[in-house]
Amino acid sequence: MADTPRHPIESGAPDAFQYMHPVFIKNFGNWAYHDRPRPGVLHHVAKSGDEVWTVRVGTQRQLGPYEINLLCDIIDKYADGYVRFTIRSNMEIMVTEESKVEPLIKAIEEAGYPIGGTGPSVTMISHTQGWLHCDIPGTDASGVVKALMDELYEEFTNERMPNRVHITTSCCQINCGGQGDVAINVQHTKPPKINHDLVANVCERPSVVARCPVAAIRPAMVNGKPSLEVDEKKCICCGACFPPCPPMQINDAEFTKLSVWVGGKHSNARSKPMFHKLVAAGIPNNPPRWPEAAEIVKKILRVYQEDAKDWERVGDWVERIGWPRFFELTELPFTKYHIDDWRGSRRTLNASTHIRF
Amino acid sequence: MAENKPKDPKRHATYLPPLEEKESSKPFHSTPMLDQLESGPWPSFVTGLKRLAMRKEHGDMVVDLLGQLEHSYNTRLGYWKGGTVSVFGYGGGIIPRFTELMGADGKPMFPESREFHTLRVQPAPGNHYTTDMLRQLSNSWNKYGSGLIAFHGQTGNIMFIGTTTDNTQHFFDEINEYGWDLGGAGPCVRTGMSCIGSARCEQSCANEPKIHRVLVNNFLDDMHRPALPYKFKFKVSGCPNDCMNSIHRSDFAVIGTWRDDMKVDQNEVKSFVKAKGRKYVVDNVISRCPTNALSLNDDDSLDVDNRNCVRCMHCINVMTKALKPGDDKGVTVLIGGKRTLKIGDTMGTVIVPFMKLESDEDYDQLREMAENTIDFFAENALEHERTGEMIERIGLVNFLEGIGIEVDPNMINHPRESSYVRMDDWDVEAEKWKQRKAEAAG
Numbered sequence: 001m002a003d004t005p006r007h008p009i010e011s012g013a014p015d016a017f018q019y020m021h022p023v024f025i026k027n028f029g030n031w032a033y034h035d036r037p038r039p040g041v042l043h044h045v046a047k048s049g050d051e052v053w054t055v056r057v058g059t060q061r062q063l064g065p066y067e068i069n070l071l072c073d074i075i076d077k078y079a080d081g082y083v084r085f086t087i088r089s090n091m092e093i094m095v096t097e098e099s100k101v102e103p104l105i106k107a108i109e110e111a112g113y114p115i116g117g118t119g120p121s122v123t124m125i126s127h128t129q130g131w132l133h134c135d136i137p138g139t140d141a142s143g144v145v146k147a148l149m150d151e152l153y154e155e156f157t158n159e160r161m162p163n164r165v166h167i168t169t170s171c172c173q174i175n176c177g178g179q180g181d182v183a184i185n186v187q188h189t190k191p192p193k194i195n196h197d198l199v200a201n202v203c204e205r206p207s208v209v210a211r212c213p214v215a216a217i218r219p220a221m222v223n224g225k226p227s228l229e230v231d232e233k234k235c236i237c238c239g240a241c242f243p244p245c246p247p248m249q250i251n252d253a254e255f256t257k258l259s260v261w262v263g264g265k266h267s268n269a270r271s272k273p274m275f276h277k278l279v280a281a282g283i284p285n286n287p288p289r290w291p292e293a294a295e296i297v298k299k300i301l302r303v304y305q306e307d308a309k310d311w312e313r314v315g316d317w318v319e320r321i322g323w324p325r326f327f328e329l330t331e332l333p334f335t336k337y338h339i340d341d342w343r344g345s346r347r348t349l350n351a352s353t354h355i356r357f
Numbered sequence: 358m359a360e361n362k363p364k365d366p367k368r369h370a371t372y373l374p375p376l377e378e379k380e381s382s383k384p385f386h387s388t389p390m391l392d393q394l395e396s397g398p399w400p401s402f403v404t405g406l407k408r409l410a411m412r413k414e415h416g417d418m419v420v421d422l423l424g425q426l427e428h429s430y431n432t433r434l435g436y437w438k439g440g441t442v443s444v445f446g447y448g449g450g451i452i453p454r455f456t457e458l459m460g461a462d463g464k465p466m467f468p469e470s471r472e473f474h475t476l477r478v479q480p481a482p483g484n485h486y487t488t489d490m491l492r493q494l495s496n497s498w499n500k501y502g503s504g505l506i507a508f509h510g511q512t513g514n515i516m517f518i519g520t521t522t523d524n525t526q527h528f529f530d531e532i533n534e535y536g537w538d539l540g541g542a543g544p545c546v547r548t549g550m551s552c553i554g555s556a557r558c559e560q561s562c563a564n565e566p567k568i569h570r571v572l573v574n575n576f577l578d579d580m581h582r583p584a585l586p587y588k589f590k591f592k593v594s595g596c597p598n599d600c601m602n603s604i605h606r607s608d609f610a611v612i613g614t615w616r617d618d619m620k621v622d623q624n625e626v627k628s629f630v631k632a633k634g635r636k637y638v639v640d641n642v643i644s645r646c647p648t649n650a651l652s653l654n655d656d657d658s659l660d661v662d663n664r665n666c667v668r669c670m671h672c673i674n675v676m677t678k679a680l681k682p683g684d685d686k687g688v689t690v691l692i693g694g695k696r697t698l699k700i701g702d703t704m705g706t707v708i709v710p711f712m713k714l715e716s717d718e719d720y721d722q723l724r725e726m727a728e729n730t731i732d733f734f735a736e737n738a739l740e741h742e743r744t745g746e747m748i749e750r751i752g753l754v755n756f757l758e759g760i761g762i763e764v765d766p767n768m769i770n771h772p773r774e775s776s777y778v779r780m781d782d783w784d785v786e787a788e789k790w791k792q793r794k795a796e797a798a799g
Contacts, residue, residue, distance in 0.1 A: 005445035006530050010581060011538045012574035013549060016481035016556075016566045019490060024556035031559035033678040044557050052557065060402040062518065064409045064504045067400075068495045070368055072488040083491065085484040085508045087550065087601065112363060112370030113400060128511060131429035132422075133454060133475060133518055135437045140429065142402045143394055150397030175696050176511045179605055207740060213699045240698050246438060253433040266605055268597035269671040270645055273604050275702050287430040288390045310641055311675065342701055 021082040021094045023052045039159045040115035041101060053101045054092045055079075058114040058124050058149070058156055061089040062132075062142060070111055078104040088124040088166070090117045114157050120310075122155035122165040122301065126178060130171045136243050137171035138186035138256040139285045144169050147289040148184075151298060162308035162317065165301065168264075173238050179264030181314035182300060183276045184293055186285070187259035188237040191230050192248035196222040203228070203245035211240045258283040258293050262300060262326075263315030274315045280332050296332070303329045322356050370400040373407055381416025383469060386424035390431060409504045418519060419503050421467035425458055428466070442474055442522050444529045447581040450477050450539030451525055452516075472521045473503075476529060477514035477540040479573075482551040482566035482593075484509060494532065501528035512590065513550035514540040538577075544741075545583035546731070547590045549573040550603075554595035554613075560673060561595030562613030562686040563714060568593045571720050572609070572727055579731065586738035586747075589731060596682065597670045603694070604705045608734075608744040609727055610691040616711050617685035618663040625679035630657040642672050687713045690723075692730060692756075693745030703745035706753065708760075710767035729760040763793060 017025055027046035034044040042054040059067075071091065075083050078100060079093045086092060095104060105115050117123035125148060128134065130141030148167070155161065168177035170185045177183060199205070205228055209217045216234035220227055228248070230241075239250040250256075260283065264276030279300070283293050300314075307329060308317035318326050327334045340348045363369035385407075394403045403423075410419035429435055442453035452475040458466045465471040480486075494515070498504055503519030510516045520528060529539065540548030549572060552558070554565035572591045579585060592603030595613040603610035630638050635653065643651045647669055650662040659679075673680045690712070691705030709726070713719050730744070737759065738747040748756045757764060 008444065008446045008529070008581070009533050009538070010577045011533075011536060012577050012580075013479045013570050014481045014536050014538075015570070016483050016485050019481055019485040019487050020483070020556060021485075024485075029555040029561065029564065031555075031557060031561075033559050033681075035677065044559070054557070058399065059508070060400040060405060062402045062405060062505050062507050064405050064506070065412075065495050065499050066372075066408045067370070067405060068491055068506070070370075072491055073368075075488050081488045083486050083488060084553065085480075085486075087484075087509070087513070089508060091508075110364050111368055114398065126511065131426055131435045133437065133452070133473070134435060135439045135454065137435040139433070140426075143391075143430070146394050146397070146399055146401055146403075149399035153398045174698055178511065178602060178696065179702075210739070211699065211741060213701075238698065251434055256433070266599050266602040268599060268604075268667075268669050269674060270647055270669055273599070273704055275605075275704075285433055287433065288393045311645060311671070 019082070021052070021080060023050055023094070023096050026050065036119050036159070037101075039121060039157060040105070040118055042118060051096065051098070053095050053098060055095070055101065055104055055108065055115060056086070056117050057091040057093065057108055058117055059089055059091055060142070060146065061124075061127075071108075071113070074104070074107045074111060078107050086117075086124075088117070088126050090124050114153065116157040116159075119159040120161040120163050120165075121157075121159045122152045122161060122167065124156070125149065125167045125169055126180070127169045128171045128176045134171060135246075136174075136239065136251075138188065138239075138251050139171045139258065139290075140287060141169055141171050143288055144184065144290055144293070148294055148297065151294050152301070155301070161301075161305055163311050163313050165304075165314065166264075167297070173240075179266060179274075179276050181262065181264060181276075182297055183261040183264055184297065185259050185261060187257050187281050188239055188250050188252070188255065189257050189282070190252055190255040191232045191235040191237055192239075192241060192250045193252075194222075194228065194230070195247040195249070196225060196227040198247040199227040199245065200225050202247055208241050208245045208248070211244060213238060213240060217241055253285075256285050257281060258285055258290070260293065260296050260300070263313075263318050265313050265315045267313075270311070270313075271316055271319065276315075278338055279326070279330070281337060299332075300330055325356060371395075371404060373404060374411055379411040379416075380413035381411055381420060383417040383420045385410065385420060386427060388423055388427040391423060391427050406505070412499075412504065414499060415503050415519075417469040418473070419470070419505075421469035421471075422473060422503070422519065425456060425467045425470060428458060437473070442525055444526050444539070447539060449541055449543045449545050449581060449583045451475070452477065452542055453522075470519070473519045474522065474525055475519070476502075476517040476525060477510065477512070477542055477548065478517060478532065478537050479540040479548045480509060480513065480515050482549070482569035483553045483556055485556075493535070494537070497528060497531045501531070512540070513548045513592075539581065541580040541583070541588070543583035544585045544587045545581075545589070546573070546576040546579040546585070547588050548580075549591040549593065550601050550607075551593035552595050552600040554593075558595060559677070560598065560670065560682060562615050562682050563593070563595050563611070563688055565593045565595050565613075567720075568611050568688070568714065568723070571724055572611070575724050575727070576731065585731070585735050587741050587743055589734065589744065591727070597668050597689075598674065604691055605694045605702070606696070607694050607705065608692065609730060610694060610705045611723070612689045612691065613682075613686065614668050614689050614711065615683035615686045617683035619661055619666060619673070619683055620681040621659055621661060622679050622681075623658045626659045626676065627657045629676050629679050642675050645671050647671075687711050688723075690726070693743070693748045695743040695745045699741070700746050700749060703743075703749065705745070706748065707765075707768050708757070708762060710765055726760065726762075733759040763789075 168180035170177035259281035261276035507516040592607035690709035694705035
């Protein structure tokens, strides 16, 4: 490399207006109202009287040149050449004439892409990288999502849930997928297996010790080499030590399980934002289609669909009917593991006689 | 269900060219597990990978990627390890991946994808693209990488997945020339996220793309050269519906809101009641207000107790034509949202209940607050500790003193419950409050 290296242009986040649909630029900050003419279509009206229809398309998130050209050809031919993505990897295609909506939908559907994910539907799952690209995954992400969205396809293309349903999946306990109405997360059940021959060369031991939430890791000499040991009685199998110290392998074909959590919500609508809560665990990590996890998710969604009132998110619904009824309706076992024992957990206990019979 | 028989099989999500058209040289590995993910109505990423694997350029890389992924499906373990790869001048923004899957001879079992790095690239606020730009990015990536692009990752980046160490630099140089920059990876300021907001949404109370760029682009040095205790994320939502999940998923959440009365178009209210019926309106709007601030009158008009409205957005979400945010718009700032590790989840805490964002001075004030927060975080957080965890450890008051912000009752759900506290300076603190009240009253 005799060449002088090129210095980067530190341009940061680009200006959005160069890529925005002209109707957005013209009416920026001056919209009047919106409605949904059909599932998968949003209709916004500006104070100027301008209208825009947005068609929402479900994607597999990972797109190659074939998919990009296929979809862009349709957008160029049937829409206006502008597109945006929601944070749940749905494509949004905008047109300013109502007559263009149906032909656009037809073209998208003919190309094998679903229209939906608006209003009270199950929208695309926000997910992580999994075995495709992550360095610490307990399971896959894209495969779990593909399997689940196949099962929930009709709930994406229709709006027949009480309110919007955000599902998330996460391939380790860091939970990059985030809070969800239903969250499917990895839950390790056994402490890390340590390859003591490698620790000294690979891991910065003090920072690994500091990572442990329960102070279960100590420096130790093992086989005459500096290494680390885990107090397995204290260990909560969270996997925090594994990213900075790969010889502390937390993933296991059998003992890395899946868990399901419900009631997470980011919005401030009605109730304040909520964390999701554990409802099921010990679910086998079973590629390629994870049927056991899918069954539990489908059961929860069926019960929510039948029992919740309009506009109640999963968390709102459970708050109203109470947790005992949730376990009764979903037929999920209630165990000692559902009772929180982390710091501040006393606030999660029922200190009242508010009980439903 | 989706059409199982495509009208034009060559232009369909399920299309795979015949094997004789495969231009890459390495034969496909047997992938019975992954093949099962090609059926079903949802578009299949496996079919997408197979199409990429047939390309002349970098196809062999994807052939081996499929091989390694199938191996993961069989053994239920992942096989990537991190490393250090960056572009000239930057210390972050690349997610390096090297295969750990070695055969008995100590050589990679899937050598073509032994390096499979991702570049994180910052999208424009609101994730807007022209088709021309999508094709241009795709073409650049086809030249230097696998062709696989994720729109978008959980931090908000465009993720260009799969290239070698050498090509990382070439690809970055090319797209950097036409306006794209790397995002954050590691202990640094991360890529920002903002909702579509004012561009299309009548509920927006802010100029999201401006806030996004004012904040993130002020910290590019802290983004491209990671030197903070841990990651720091900005997210912007235009209203309390918080479509960007900023309260929980960012260290610094800016959320649009308003402080005057909600706008009510009584004629539209009456039309809505007429169309939906009183029972629907009472059950789905009036009784859902978290502070009982709504009342339906006998003439089907709506009374709003604006002093007790907490801007939750529910009634506005239901009655999009009749109800709107007020005119005196601004933002609420919450600090310290994060996910699990290390202490458990934290939601952001209200630090600024309301501030205007109109003049240049207003934006300067917001930028300064972000600078103070990041400076204090860099100075006081432990290694690998997020802002919310630092606040949990040192207490909110110490943090507020550190960034020069006065206490406010909007920061808490309720005052202290524990009597274990020394209050020697009660009179001094009470006097400060009285002074502030007097100043505010002019």
